[in-house]
Amino acid sequence: MKLPHTMKAMVTMGHGGLEQMVLHTDWPRPNPAAREVLIRVAACGLNNTDVNTRSGWYSKTVSDATTGGAFEEVGEDDPTWGGAPITFPRIQGADICGEIVAVGEGVDSARIGQRVITDGWLRDPDDPQNMDKTGYYGSERDGGFAEYATTLAVNAVPITSDLSDAELATFSCSYSTAEGMLTRANVTAQDTVLVPGASGGVGGALVQLAKRRGARVIALASEAKHPDVAHLGPDVILPRAPSDLRTALGKEKITVVADVVGGPYWPMLIDILERGGRYTCSGAIAGPMVELDLRTFYLRDLTFTGSTVIDPQVMQNLVKYIEAGDIKPALAATYPLEELRDAQAAFIAKRHTGNIVVIP
Numbered sequence: 001m002k003l004p005h006t007m008k009a010m011v012t013m014g015h016g017g018l019e020q021m022v023l024h025t026d027w028p029r030p031n032p033a034a035r036e037v038l039i040r041v042a043a044c045g046l047n048n049t050d051v052n053t054r055s056g057w058y059s060k061t062v063s064d065a066t067t068g069g070a071f072e073e074v075g076e077d078d079p080t081w082g083g084a085p086i087t088f089p090r091i092q093g094a095d096i097c098g099e100i101v102a103v104g105e106g107v108d109s110a111r112i113g114q115r116v117i118t119d120g121w122l123r124d125p126d127d128p129q130n131m132d133k134t135g136y137y138g139s140e141r142d143g144g145f146a147e148y149a150t151t152l153a154v155n156a157v158p159i160t161s162d163l164s165d166a167e168l169a170t171f172s173c174s175y176s177t178a179e180g181m182l183t184r185a186n187v188t189a190q191d192t193v194l195v196p197g198a199s200g201g202v203g204g205a206l207v208q209l210a211k212r213r214g215a216r217v218i219a220l221a222s223e224a225k226h227p228d229v230a231h232l233g234p235d236v237i238l239p240r241a242p243s244d245l246r247t248a249l250g251k252e253k254i255t256v257v258a259d260v261v262g263g264p265y266w267p268m269l270i271d272i273l274e275r276g277g278r279y280t281c282s283g284a285i286a287g288p289m290v291e292l293d294l295r296t297f298y299l300r301d302l303t304f305t306g307s308t309v310i311d312p313q314v315m316q317n318l319v320k321y322i323e324a325g326d327i328k329p330a331l332a333a334t335y336p337l338e339e340l341r342d343a344q345a346a347f348i349a350k351r352h353t354g355n356i357v358v359i360p
Contacts, residue, residue, distance in 0.1 A: 045095030189214025330354025
């Protein structure tokens with residue numbers, strides 16, 4: 001197969017606003033190194049980590065909610081999820097669905113032609129359990145907002161599905177993040193899980209994946225989005241931020257809060273946890289700075305778990321769930337790659353339910 005030497009790519013040139021993403025029509029096409037594959041990108045999903053990395057929100061100098069715009073000050077020592085500088089220019093985008101079109105040394109050529117989705121967690125092949133040796137696709141190396149992308153062969157996961165490329169591009173980041181949170185919190189059929197922000201990509205995934213485990217699920221979402229959230233299967237849907245959450249919950253006993261929202265409402269989420277309950281977190285889109293009464297934490301025997309680097313088996317399990325039809329995509333909209341700025345603007349506005357995807 002003859003491959004072009006250049007490609008179309010949306011390249012992030014530095015920290016800042018949407019203007020930092022620049023379309024190039026003749027960007028050098030990458031070649032797969034040893035242990036790598038080259039993927040022709042069919043679709044690539046958007047996620048909060050794309051916005052946060054581009055804007056520099058992960059820096060400890062930033063204490064505001066995720067806005068997607070430029071911040072007045074971004075520390076250059078810790079502006080990414082891993083607390084280290086990022087190298088620009090960078091092609092972002094972690095959620096690829098595409099086809100392997102070439103392989104590097106040490107990779108079976110029979111993999112050419114496989115339909116794959118990408119596992120965003122880049123691990124040391126010789127030490128995959130070591131969290132200190134991880135990176136993220138589209139952050140520590142170029143990702144999928146382009147016509148072609150390379151990744152480690154082990155991160156290109158074969159999938160057999162009747163779902164469209166755009167639908168498959170909704171899963172990798174959001175659903176693996178959600179499954180990682182539920183795994184970290186050891187959610188079972190005996191739990192009742194409260195999901196703030198249930199209309200978002202991770203929130204909707206949490207609803208579906210918690211239900212898959214047999215848990216009872218209470219979703220919080222803007223009332224205009226309740227019909228869409230209902231399709232995900234929660235047992236109860238409440239307004240986004242009830243003024244008295246305990247009263248709104250009635251007789252529900254919340255054993256787990258699975259949260260990517262944070263912000264000023266956070267203390268109320270902690271207050272309604274049952275004794276011995278668990279709080280698991282993988283985001284703070286409404287703001288990272290929260291107030292905690294430590295007496296609530298220790299007197300109620302609560303357990304808090306952060307969840308970023310997921311266990312290696314999570315992505316493999318996720319593919320099995322997709323292929324078995326246990327979970328379904330929540331595709332909100334697609335945009336051509338050339339309109340990635342508009343796609344991110346729509347993503348940041350949060351008027352959608354589910355995931356937004358770009359098509360090269």
